[in-house]
Amino acid sequence: MDFIGILQGLWEFSGFSVLDWRNLVMILVSFVFLYLAIAKKFEPLLLVPIAFGILLANLPGSEIMYDSVGLTDFEVQVAEGAHWYDSGVLRLLYIGVKSSIFPCLIFMGVGAMTDFGPLLSNPVSLLLGAAAQLGIYIAFIIAIASGQFTPDEAASISIIGGADGPTAIFLTSKLASHLLAPIAVAAYSYMALIPIIQPPVMKLLTTKKERAVKMTQLRKVSKKEKIIFPVVVLVLTALILPSVIPLLGMFMLGNLFKECGVTERLSDTAQNALTNIVTIMLGTCVGATANGQTFLQTKTLLIVCLGLIAFIFSTAGGVLLGKLLYVLTKGKVNPLIGAAGVSAVPMAARVAQKEGAKTDPTNFLLMHAMGPNVAGVIGSAVAAGFLLMLFEH
Amino acid sequence: MFTANLLAIVNSGLLAGQDISILDAILIAVVGMVVVIAILAVIALFILLVSKIMGAIEKAAEKKAPAASPKPAAAPQAPKGFPLPDTQSQGKLQLENVDEPTAAVIMAIVSNQSGIPLNRLAFKSIKLLEDK
Incomplete structure (x- = not known):
């Protein structure tokens, strides 16, 4: 018996023999993410599946993202007699990301959880939600100016400024799917870090007097208005910009389930079971695209920096329009609610509430901030639709 | 030149696969921001319109049957x-x-x-x- 040969074979078949330092780094990154999600509770519902997806894809010898027939990876060499079911399990699920099924289903769930009441009672919120998309376009200009990215890539990176994970995944999977992992990871990481990123910008751009403004009570919104809103807004927006239909259509469908009062079971499923199932698959698949060989590049670092710039400028855009409204309304609008226009529901609204309460503990801005917050979801979907219209192949 | 570039971007509707200059990027950013603001402003106007109509309907209903509210x-x-x-x-x-x-x-x-x-x-x- 060739004992040495057996040991040699054992080594060659083990993961150690094919371990690449880049995979090792990504495994460590997944551990850090798992720590942040479990110990620090940073967006755990998203970060745990993303981190585990990273771990699964980087384990040596892992074929969990193997593409046997070029399902989503069109550069793959297809072997004779290969079948689609020979592909790795996460590659098969990844079709849901690539085809935009998962982001759209998530949007339906988000729609079913959204209350448009604060927005309907204060329509000016919509303008704040629009202004808070500024970061998307600033990041786009910088990405093009850097000379490191194609227009498709720049558009995908810039959407991080929309602070909306499903929108970022939707647009990136259409325009630059090879950058999906860094963009998704950056988008969700910054969403989790909103309580750290936004307050310095909000304080820098506002005075204590502005932050202390107490806003008047919101008007009562009728049930009929809440039912009419999703249907008519979808039709209006789709007529102007048809490319937003997949995202906004599913968002408004979910909202109609919630508001119409006759589809409680569907609303409940969209809000809970469906969203949870899709989140597991979406998060794990997105994480699994972060393979060390493709993820650890200079471009990834640039994407992370551009994402941060986009977030800062989006916050600034909302706050600056809030300041303008403060002047125009003679002090009736608190500029802090403009920062909530970066969508990230409801974290950004909570930050506005917290910063307002720091200046005056009797100031309750949360409901006022929810208006720009949900307007931001519509705004980022429109921005994504615009970029898709320009750059989709 | 500026207007020509702007019109080209809006009218082309598709810049897929094309290289763009920084000036083009700025124009796209401006047009994009205007599109977002315009669409959301239209929605805001629609909300105002609906709330006025609903308010008028409710007032008319109240006048017809003044219900004794607790x-x-x-x-x-x-x-x-x-x-x-x-x-x-x-x-x-x-x-x-x-x-x-x-x-x-x-x-x-x-x-x-x-x-x-x-x-x-x-x-x-x-x-x-x-x-x-």
């Missing part, structure tokens, strides 16, 4: 010149589908979280939005 329950008030006790809030409170112990807990939480004594807070109404 008067809000008056909260016990301290005699003039005397401060309210710490455990009592100011003003009249209307409860809708909420029992008194739940309302008391909610008021106590608001007082505790805001750090304001209950007798300096005025609650107008507490209502249950959804009963699941």
Whole structure:
């Protein structure tokens, strides 16, 4: 018996023999993410599946993202007699990301959880939600100016400024799917870090007097208005910009389930079971695209920096329009609610509430901030639709 | 040149696979921002329109059949010149589908979280939005 040969074979078949330092780094990154999600509770519902997806894809010898027939990876060499079911399990699920099924289903769930009441009672919120998309376009200009990215890539990176994970995944999977992992990871990481990123910008751009403004009570919104809103807004927006239909259509469908009062079971499923199932698959698949060989590049670092710039400028855009409204309304609008226009529901609204309460503990801005917050979801979907219209192949 | 570039971008509708200059990127950013603001402004106008119509319909309905709305329950008030006790809030409170112990807990939480004594807070109404 060739004992040495057996040991040699054992080594060659083990993961150690094919371990690449880049995979090792990504495994460590997944551990850090798992720590942040479990110990620090940073967006755990998203970060745990993303981190585990990273771990699964980087384990040596892992074929969990193997593409046997070029399902989503069109550069793959297809072997004779290969079948689609020979592909790795996460590659098969990844079709849901690539085809935009998962982001759209998530949007339906988000729609079913959204209350448009604060927005309907204060329509000016919509303008704040629009202004808070500024970061998307600033990041786009910088990405093009850097000379490191194609227009498709720049558009995908810039959407991080929309602070909306499903929108970022939707647009990136259409325009630059090879950058999906860094963009998704950056988008969700910054969403989790909103309580750290936004307050310095909000304080820098506002005075204590502005932050202390107490806003008047919101008007009562009728049930009929809440039912009419999703249907008519979808039709209006789709007529102007048809490319937003997949995202906004599913968002408004979910909202109609919630508001119409006759589809409680569907609303409940969209809000809970469906969203949870899709989140597991979406998060794990997105994480699994972060393979060390493709993820650890200079471009990834640039994407992370551009994402941060986009977030800062989006916050600034909302706050600056809030300041303008403060002047125009003679002090009736608190500029802090403009920062909530970066969508990230409801974290950004909570930050506005917290910063307002720091200046005056009797100031309750949360409901006022929810208006720009949900307007931001519509705004980022429109921005994504615009970029898709320009750059989709 | 600027206008020509702008028109080209808007009219082309498709820049896929094309290289763009920084000037083009700035133009795209400007047009994109205008598109977002314009669409959301249209939606805002629509909301205003619908709220006016709904308001007018409700007013017309109220005029036709003035329903007797239940008067809000008056909260016990301290005699003039005397401060309210710490455990009592100011003003009249209307409860809708909420029992008194739940309302008391909610008021106590608001007082505790805001750090304001209950007798300096005025609650107008507490209502249950959804009963699941």
